[in-house]
Amino acid sequence: MSISLFQAFLMGVVYYLGIIGTPWTTVLGSASLFQKPLVAGTLVGLILGHPAEGVIIGAAIQLPYIAFISAGGTIPSDPGLAGVLGTAFAIVGNVDPATAITIAIPFGLLGTVVWVLHMTIDVAFVHMADKAAEQGDLKKVCFLHVVPPQIVAFAISVIPVMLGAYFGADYMARLVAMLSNDVLHVLQVIGGVLPALGVAMNLRSISRPNSMAFYMLGFILSVYLGLDTIVIAVLGFIIAWFYTQLQKENG
Amino acid sequence: MEQNTERKTLSKKDVVKSFWRWTFFSHANYNYERLAGTGFCHAMAPIIEKLYKDNPEEYKAAVQRHMEFYNTEPHFGGVINGMVIAMEEERANGAPISDEAINGIKTGLMGPFAGIGDTLWQGTLTPILLSIGISLASSGSLAGPLVYAVLMMGIMLSIAYYVWMTGYKLGKEGLQRILESNLIKKVITGASALGAIVMGALTAGFVSVSTPLMINIQGAGMSVQTDILDKLFRGLLPLALTLGTLYLLKNKKVKATKVMALLIVVAAVGAIIGIF
Numbered sequence: 001m002s003i004s005l006f007q008a009f010l011m012g013v014v015y016y017l018g019i020i021g022t023p024w025t026t027v028l029g030s031a032s033l034f035q036k037p038l039v040a041g042t043l044v045g046l047i048l049g050h051p052a053e054g055v056i057i058g059a060a061i062q063l064p065y066i067a068f069i070s071a072g073g074t075i076p077s078d079p080g081l082a083g084v085l086g087t088a089f090a091i092v093g094n095v096d097p098a099t100a101i102t103i104a105i106p107f108g109l110l111g112t113v114v115w116v117l118h119m120t121i122d123v124a125f126v127h128m129a130d131k132a133a134e135q136g137d138l139k140k141v142c143f144l145h146v147v148p149p150q151i152v153a154f155a156i157s158v159i160p161v162m163l164g165a166y167f168g169a170d171y172m173a174r175l176v177a178m179l180s181n182d183v184l185h186v187l188q189v190i191g192g193v194l195p196a197l198g199v200a201m202n203l204r205s206i207s208r209p210n211s212m213a214f215y216m217l218g219f220i221l222s223v224y225l226g227l228d229t230i231v232i233a234v235l236g237f238i239i240a241w242f243y244t245q246l247q248k249e250n251g
Numbered sequence: 252m253e254q255n256t257e258r259k260t261l262s263k264k265d266v267v268k269s270f271w272r273w274t275f276f277s278h279a280n281y282n283y284e285r286l287a288g289t290g291f292c293h294a295m296a297p298i299i300e301k302l303y304k305d306n307p308e309e310y311k312a313a314v315q316r317h318m319e320f321y322n323t324e325p326h327f328g329g330v331i332n333g334m335v336i337a338m339e340e341e342r343a344n345g346a347p348i349s350d351e352a353i354n355g356i357k358t359g360l361m362g363p364f365a366g367i368g369d370t371l372w373q374g375t376l377t378p379i380l381l382s383i384g385i386s387l388a389s390s391g392s393l394a395g396p397l398v399y400a401v402l403m404m405g406i407m408l409s410i411a412y413y414v415w416m417t418g419y420k421l422g423k424e425g426l427q428r429i430l431e432s433n434l435i436k437k438v439i440t441g442a443s444a445l446g447a448i449v450m451g452a453l454t455a456g457f458v459s460v461s462t463p464l465m466i467n468i469q470g471a472g473m474s475v476q477t478d479i480l481d482k483l484f485r486g487l488l489p490l491a492l493t494l495g496t497l498y499l500l501k502n503k504k505v506k507a508t509k510v511m512a513l514l515i516v517v518a519a520v521g522a523i524i525g526i527f
Binding site: 020021022023026027028029030032033036038039042051052053055056058059062063066067068069070071073076116118119120121122123125126129130133134135136137138141142144145146149150182185186188189190192193194195196197199200201202203204205206207208210211212214215216217218219220221222223224227229230232233235236237239240241243244247 | 274275276277278279280281282283284285286288289290292293296299300307310311314315318320322325326358361362363365366367369370371372373374375377378381382384385388389390391392393395396399400403404407408411437438439440441442443444445446447448449450451452453454455456457458459460485486489490492493494496497500501507508510511514515517518519521522523527
């Protein structure tokens with residue numbers, strides 16, 4: 001079986017709806033629904049007329065991304081692209097779910113390129129919005145906030161997925177093979193490094209006296225005690241509460 | 252400030268309108284320079300229109316005030332929007348609330364709520380609901396994704412709405428008290444401490460750098476990563492990388508887009524020559 005151009009386009013739209021922040025289904029819908037392989041895979045299955053396979057393969061590809069966190073605008077890998085193209089090629093190639101995961105992961109790394117592009121191009125619209133704000137033109141600020149960035153996001157997400165899905169698994173497999181392990185390794189390293197930027201931007205905004213001490217505490221609790229983030233957050237709450245009490249006593 | 256005899260009040264509808272604008276559009280222009288900065292202004296639009304439409308100077312100032320860098324987890328962080336809406340309402344009625352006070356609330360609370368919100372939403376609720384969805388989906392049943400989607404949207408949007416309205420109520424009822432007393436300072440201090448702890452945990456979990464380098468000492472291979480760096484301090488590379496990035500952003504005032512380009516180049520070159 002093969003993928004028609006229209007089906008390929010629809011898959012591109014599914015991927016676009018999963019770019020974090022696209023407004024069509026709320027921000028939550030983009031990040032928590034369409035970007036999740038469980039949901040995106042199901043939709044790709046429906047598009048291809050194999051809903052059951054889509055659900056099973058989407059669920060399989062979801063596994064490595066269960067505890068995925070995108071913090072501060074950086075993503076280590078893109079579950080959305082992995083979910084859409086991974087499921088599509090797994091259904092067309094009739095492979096088992098475990099193999100589907102192997103097919104999908106490299107696409108997740110490629111997807112970070114789309115995200116970085118989107119986050120970078122959007123800076124231009126901020127500067128245009130600044131000019132509109134100087135004139136007190138709120139309507140224009142709102143327009144610039146929504147329309148141009150979303151046209152860009154649509155273009156850079158739909159076109160690559162449509163072409164990739166249409167030209168097919170073989171073509172993409174060759175592309176991925178051509179990229180070879182070296183290129184994928186580079187993307188993997190970049191994906192591992194970029195979250196540092198998100199964390200650092202957040203730390204900069206928190207930055208108060210003593211915040212680095214608290215930061216180190218959280219880091220050590222995680223690295224040496226291996227505690228889950230939620231446990232560390234509860235401990236952090238207790239510590240923060242006592243800390244504010246201390247501050248009060250000191251005036 | 253011009254004093255009108257008639258008090259300018261926001262209706263519940265205005266506050267809810269702002270909530271939905273934020274819920275749909277907060278990240279529509281997400282970018283490396285100001286993250287959700289223009290998103291905040293976009294969500295404030297109905298509030299600014301209502302409060303300042305008779306006062307062009309204040310109107311313009313309000314638009315510009317809300318174009319600043321802003322980044323938080325949008326659902327739990329809605330408490331900040333609610334408070335800021337209440338502050339703008341008081342300001343429009345002549346209360347002495349400065350730009351600094353409004354920006355202080357925004358920048359003081361956004362980081363902590365980003366850390367807390369991401370931990371609760373992406374780090375806790377999402378894995379739980381996904382596990383439920385995946386277990387239902389493994390037999391190929393559409394119930395898997397459907398149950399996951401309904402629970403996720405229902406729970407998170409309810410939380411977001413509640414948090415938003417609570418922020419507004421807190422702001423309305425306690426604003427004067429909060430501004431006069433030390434309370435807000437205490438809240439920001441405590442929230443920042445908590446936020447920093449969570450950021451430390453997120454660094455350990457999500458920044459990943461390691462080196463495959465080996466050193467030969469008298470014929471015996473020694474891994475730089477496991478035999479040296481890990482013994483020195485586990486997670487040294489991710490920690491150093493994050494702190495280095497923070498140093499560039501904060502102390503050297505390098506733009507985020509430049510820092511990002513630098514990180515990509517360093518990572519790519521390092522990966523190609525085999526350091527990472």
